[in-house]
Amino acid sequence: MTTANESRETGTFTVKRGLADMLRGGVIMDVVDAAQAKIAEDAGAVAVMALERVPADIRRDGGVARMSDPALIEGIQQTVTVPVMAKARIGHFAEAQVLQALGVDYVDESEVLTPADVAHHIDKWAFTVPFVCGATNLGEALRRISEGAAMIRSKGEAGTGDVVEAVGHLRSIVGDIRKITQADGAELFAWAKQLAAPIGLVKEIAETGKLPVPLFCAGGIATPADASLVMQLGAEAVFVGSGIFKSDDPARRARAIVEATTHFDDAEHVAKVSRGLGEAMRGRAAAELEGSERLADRGW
Amino acid sequence: MSEPTAIVGVLALQGDVREHEAAFGELGVPTRRVRRPEDLDGLSGVVFPGGESTTLSLLVDSSGLFDPLHKRIAEGLPVFGTCAGIILLARQVEGGRADQRSFGVLDCTVRRNGYGPQRFSFEGEVTPTGPELGGEDAAPLPAVFIRAPLVVAVGEGVDVLAREGRGTGGAPVVLRDGKVLGATFHPELTTDRRLHALFAQMVKSECRTALW
Numbered sequence A: 001m002t003t004a005n006e007s008r009e010t011g012t013f014t015v016k017r018g019l020a021d022m023l024r025g026g027v028i029m030d031v032v033d034a035a036q037a038k039i040a041e042d043a044g045a046v047a048v049m050a051l052e053r054v055p056a057d058i059r060r061d062g063g064v065a066r067m068s069d070p071a072l073i074e075g076i077q078q079t080v081t082v083p084v085m086a087k088a089r090i091g092h093f094a095e096a097q098v099l100q101a102l103g104v105d106y107v108d109e110s111e112v113l114t115p116a117d118v119a120h121h122i123d124k125w126a127f128t129v130p131f132v133c134g135a136t137n138l139g140e141a142l143r144r145i146s147e148g149a150a151m152i153r154s155k156g157e158a159g160t161g162d163v164v165e166a167v168g169h170l171r172s173i174v175g176d177i178r179k180i181t182q183a184d185g186a187e188l189f190a191w192a193k194q195l196a197a198p199i200g201l202v203k204e205i206a207e208t209g210k211l212p213v214p215l216f217c218a219g220g221i222a223t224p225a226d227a228s229l230v231m232q233l234g235a236e237a238v239f240v241g242s243g244i245f246k247s248d249d250p251a252r253r254a255r256a257i258v259e260a261t262t263h264f265d266d267a268e269h270v271a272k273v274s275r276g277l278g279e280a281m282r283g284r285a286a287a288e289l290e291g292s293e294r295l296a297d298r299g300w
Numbered sequence B: 001m002s003e004p005t006a007i008v009g010v011l012a013l014q015g016d017v018r019e020h021e022a023a024f025g026e027l028g029v030p031t032r033r034v035r036r037p038e039d040l041d042g043l044s045g046v047v048f049p050g051g052e053s054t055t056l057s058l059l060v061d062s063s064g065l066f067d068p069l070h071k072r073i074a075e076g077l078p079v080f081g082t083c084a085g086i087i088l089l090a091r092q093v094e095g096g097r098a099d100q101r102s103f104g105v106l107d108c109t110v111r112r113n114g115y116g117p118q119r120f121s122f123e124g125e126v127t128p129t130g131p132e133l134g135g136e137d138a139a140p141l142p143a144v145f146i147r148a149p150l151v152v153a154v155g156e157g158v159d160v161l162a163r164e165g166r167g168t169g170g171a172p173v174v175l176r177d178g179k180v181l182g183a184t185f186h187p188e189l190t191t192d193r194r195l196h197a198l199f200a201q202m203v204k205s206e207c208r209t210a211l212w
Helices: A013-022 A034-043 A055-061 A070-079 A093-101 A138-146 A164-180 A185-195 A199-208 A224-232 A250-262 A267-274 B017-026 B053-062 B066-074 B084-089 B194-206
Strands: A027-031 A047-050 A084-089 A106-110 A131-135 A151-154 A238-240 B008-011 B031-034 B045-048 B079-082 B090-094 B106-111 B122-128 B141-145 B150-154 B159-164 B172-177 B180-183
Touching: A013 B122, A013 B141, A027 A034, A027 A250, A034 A047, A034 A070, A034 A250, A047 A070, A070 A084, A084 A093, A093 A106, A131 A138, A138 A151, A138 A164, A138 A185, A138 A199, A151 A164, A164 A185, A164 A199, A164 A224, A185 A199, A224 A238, A224 A250, A224 A267, A238 A250, A250 A267, A250 B053, B008 B017, B008 B194, B017 B031, B017 B194, B045 B066, B045 B084, B045 B194, B053 B066, B053 B084, B079 B084, B079 B194, B084 B090, B084 B106, B084 B180, B106 B172, B106 B180, B141 B159, B150 B172, B180 B194
Parallel strands: A027 A047, A027 A238, A047 A084, A084 A106, A106 A131, A131 A151, B008 B031, B008 B045, B045 B079, B079 B180, B090 B106
Antiparallel strands: B106 B150, B122 B141, B122 B159, B159 B172, B172 B180
């Protein structure tokens, strides 16, 4: 078809973060099979996250949570035309290699799965496929970016349906970015030390007032108003995990969250799409979780 | 029309809206975000940014923008689409969803994700082939292709302004038919402003009130 392959460079950081940029303003939905993936795409998802169990079920079932079966991922890839993401365990670079070989469009190095390494995250620069990683604060976000992540999402507390943790993570990240833009040269070194993050990235934030990659929100989003809230707090797109397929009417709720994410600053529109959606996921208050049940504490 | 200056609308439902605003900002061209039908009032041109074409198609419909946009484009409103944007303009879309709506104002066939999944997304160059971008002697444009559509057929009367790679053997990547301009890559993600400048020129030549 084309004779231009020799001038093509794949896997550059521009190409990796570019896909994240194209997903901005959209909703990425967790799906466990091809039928759910179809419902998600029909509702307007910009991408789907293929996994074996949604976080709420991982919590309920316990045990070790791992990368999904390749057959499941391939079934979803054959069903939808939007990008397909999949999760690898923290530090499990072999799972990530498998996901890259499967042609997954984004890898989520995710605290929702059981970590494979308690000291190291994946060296994401070694991959052509882009990575998204979770963060609870700016230091964690910048460490993941220095390892090659091309998209950051808040962790929240996945599978709870409680947005309180995600709000805390977003406020922490966005608030510290605001403070850094006011810091003088000497203070930037103190920020780098405090955040345990590379000074080069701290200086970049001081200049641009933004994270060097898109900042999305994940963890506990269950309603259109939740999506509007986190978008107004500075998220650039929204991940919805258990919130859709653990609700009464997934197709309608998915569609409503898509609309609310696009029109997040138009309260009348959010009101319109919020009407009569049926029961949201029952959920669990994040404050009631025992220490070992808290997923956001995973990652270093 | 009492608009003091021409304004270019950027469809702001989803995707890389900010980068298009910044590109036109560098050229001194004012922009406005388009989310509702009333946002179209007084516009002199409109841009469809990169994003997910299935999502954009659905949101254009649900926001009540499809019919008014279609009418304005049919009446001659200049329009510029990049990546997902050219899919919204194309007459034929391969590999899309059956219910995916396109404005059908650019006579070509595009294949969604024509280069494969994200690991085949790439940075490269495109070579100008038409006088609008300086002709074949002009320097190549840097280009970012992200899960890009591939143009597999071009209708009569549609000009191919650039092709992928060095030389003129690559697939068509910039198409123009009158007031409709489309690119399969993302000129808004690089610093080369030739395509945005060309669209600004197209808008200006349509608009007597343009003051920039």
